[in-house]
Amino acid sequence: MNTHEQRLDALRRELKVRGLDGFVVPISDExxxxxxxxxxxxxxxxxxxxxxxxxxVVLTDAALTPAAAMFVDGRYTLxxxxxxxGRFYAYENVPATSIAKWLGEHVPAGAKIAYDPWLHGKGWVQAASRALTEKGAELVPVETNPIDAIWQDRPAPSSAPALVHEERYAGQASEAKRAQVSEWLAENGLDAAVISALDSIAWLLNVRGSDVERTPVTLSYVIARANGTADLFIEEAKVTPELRQHLGNAVRLAPRSGFLPALxxxxxxxxxxxxxxxxxAIxxxxEAAGAEIVEHRDPTVLPKARxxxxxxxxxxxxxxxxxAAETRFLHWLSVEGPRGGVDEITAAERLHQFRRDTGDLRDLSFDTISGAGPNGAIVHYRVSPETNRPLEPGSVFLVDSxxxxxxGTTDITRTVWVGPGEAPAEVKDRFTRVLKGMIALARAVFPKxxxxxxxxxxxRQFLWQVGLDYQHGTGHGVGSFLSVHEGPQRIAKGAGGQAGTEQELLAGMILSDEPGYYKTGEYxxxxxxxxxxxxxxxxxAEGEFLGFETLTLVPIERALVDRNLLSGDEVAWWNAYHARVLEVVGPLVDGEAKGWLEEQCRPL
Incomplete structure (x- = not known):
């Protein structure tokens, strides 16, 4: 089954054998x-x-129209x-529609649509079940995932060892964190908390791992108890003597397969x-065990975010x-880009190497978005040999990495002009409006x-002034050697009660500040x-107020700025920011890269 058409046919055959009329396939794990x-x-x-x-969503009957659909949000429409x-899947945009709504509109009465309860949340199951019930159809859980039955060379879960996250980085011992959770449980009259999010477990126990690309976590579950103890369910092969010593007697170890019996x-x-x-499934x-379930936010989420x-x-x-690594890369790109010998893959690999050269890199925090020209308009573009484009002289290049x-975990986007020559007036206008928005958020002062x-x-305001916008959030939370997209905080429009947008911003939270503009097919x-x-x-001040410290220190592309669009306060921010970049990063680079940095950081 080398083609995706063959795999789709095989899934439909498997569903027929099981007496199912459809199956929902998310990007998710347990x-x-x-x-x-x-x-x-x-x-x-x-x-x-x-x-x-x-x-x-795949329906078993291939004769239906449509017989399958792909649901993505605005980041992935291209x-x-x-x-x-598109011959086999209809493209559906979320939140313009939802899987539940689509199922209600397209599934025939009497149909049994299956889902894997280890891959979906409770809210999704309730919404999909309601939509199908109204249609006279049924949402049914499967005991084993039908894709696993046909995916013959499916990789095994990672057996890499769990690693101790040193207290000098964590800033707080695991015992103290567990005591906080214990106190919270007692205050709420609870006996235990199920902790299933991998980054929550990593934070609570001060452990890290390499089981998931780009996120340093280890596959496991935790049941935290009101008496301050905890049960960690993790494969034996992942447990080192150092981990046992680190966790101590208050954390009981059990195989990952023991989690379900423990519930x-x-x-x-x-x-x-x-x-x-x-x-x-949790x-x-x-419910089957007769426990009293009390729905609460994971008690580690807010402490982890702050x-x-x-x-x-x-x-x-x-x-x-x-x-410093990013600066070396941008200097290299300023030399090699105009020569015409750089493509998206070359650029991404070169940036990765500059990070490796620091000696402290453990992984990338996500797959580098290296978008030349029109590929830069694909918000979460991922370069492949099939899509790889050259960075053509006289074009825009976007790199998010x-x-x-x-x-710490880093996340930075820079958009650059690949010379020679000047960028078109439209590009400079759009870039400067994005820059003005980024500065406005960075300078914000707001009440607690x-x-x-x-x-x-x-x-968004400066883009809105000329009838433009972007179809993604403005800011996401960031972890501490953890997930690059960490909740609960988020800066976004908040339409439809999007997760995190109604979270109060609290001192100690780290977020991204990343407005953008995308012209499909161009840049x-x-x-x-x-x-x-x-x-x-x-x-x-009458009350408590908050603001932002800008953490990222990398020069912003001068060649794309329309100086006439910037106010005096914005120019002052630019100059102060670049003076700080030169102060902190300057001593970490040398040679031609140092000269380039000094030129980029001179006052605007």
Whole structure:
């Protein structure tokens, strides 16, 4: 089964054998992770889609129109058409529609549509079940995933060892974190909390791993108890003597396969489960056991999001190191790009090498988005040998990248003009409007209690003035040597109650500041820095106020700025920012790269 058409046919045959009329295939794992291990890449295997968010619905009867559909959000509307064959899948945009709505509209009465309860959240199951019931159809769970039955060379889950995350980076001992969770459980009259999100487990126990590309986590589950102890369910091969010593006697170890039986032993207990992070199978197991389920946000989420002093300090160190690597890359690109010998893959590999040269890189924080010309207009573009484009002289190049370092996670986007010659007036106008939005958010001062949705328009206003916008959020949370997309904080429009947009911004949270503009078929522009929420002392202030510290330190492309569009305050921000870049990053680079940096950082 080498083609995606053959795989689709095989899935339909398997569904027929099981008496099923359809199956829902998400990008997900048992932990509802954003990025998943190779063993869980079922959607990519089936359809060819390489994005980080998407779902397919396959109906067993290939004669139906449509017989299958791919659901993606605005980030992937172009990519899905490049990667998924439109002869077999209809393209559906979320949130303009939803899987539940589509099922209600296209599934015939009496149909049995299957889903894997280890890959979907409770809310999704309830919505899809309601839509099908109204149609006289049924949503049914499967005991084993039908794709696994036909994916003959499916990789095994990683057996890499779990690693201890040193307290000098974590800033707080695991015992203290578990004590906080224990206190929270006691305050809420709870006996236990099920922790299934991999980054939550990593934060709580001060462990990391390499089981998921781009996110340093280890496959496991935790049941945290009100008495301060915890049960860690993890494969024996992943447990080192160092890990045992680090966890101590208060953390009991059990095989990962023991998680489900352990849930069955919680009968009669009040158990906290986060419906945003826990799959339906966990809820089903607890209900079957007779536990009293109390839905709460995972108690590690907010403490994890609010970086302590050690994590903040580590992040600044990581940003300086990463900024030097990015600076060396941008200097290299300024020399090689105009010669015409660089393509998207070459650029991404060269940037990766500059990060490796720091000596501290553990992984990239996500697959580098290296988009030349029209590929830059694909918001979450992922270069492949089939799509690889040269960086043509006289064009726009967008590169969004980041690194995983033991002291911090980075994420930065820079858009550059590949010379020679001047950029067109339209490109400079769009770039400068994006820049103005990025500066407006970076300079924002706001009262405590402000939500991400309330700040989003600051970054869009200058594009809105000329009838333009972008179809992605303005900012996402970032972890501390953890997920590059970390909740609960988010800066976005908030339409439809999007997750995180109504979260109050709190001191210690790290977010991205990344407005953009994308002209389909021509070019893309995005400028992204990471920002830290900090307390602001304002003379005479009536109440508590917050602002942002800009953490990312890399020069912004001068050649794309229309100076006439910038206000005096914006020019002052630009000059102060670049003076800071030169102060911090300058000592970390030398030679021609140092001279280039000094030129880029001179006052505007």
């Amino acid at each position: 932990h509802m992770s954003e990025y998943v291990g190779g063993y869980a890449q079922r959607l990519a295997w089936l359809t060819g889609f390489g994005g980080s968010a998407g779902t397919a 990519q899905v058409r490049d990667q998924v064959d 069955a032993q919680l009968a009669g207990q009040r158990v906290s489960v986060d419906p945003d992070n826990a799959v339906q 809820f089903g197991a607890l 970086k302590n002093a050690a994590e903040q300090s580590g992040h600044r160190a990581a940003q300086a190191r990463d900024g 980041g690194g995983q370092y033991p002291d 209690g402000t939500r991400g949705s309330q700040l989003d328009s600051l970054a 893309g522009i995005r400028i992204e820095n990471l920002i830290l929420v900090e307390e602001r002392e304002i003379a005479g």
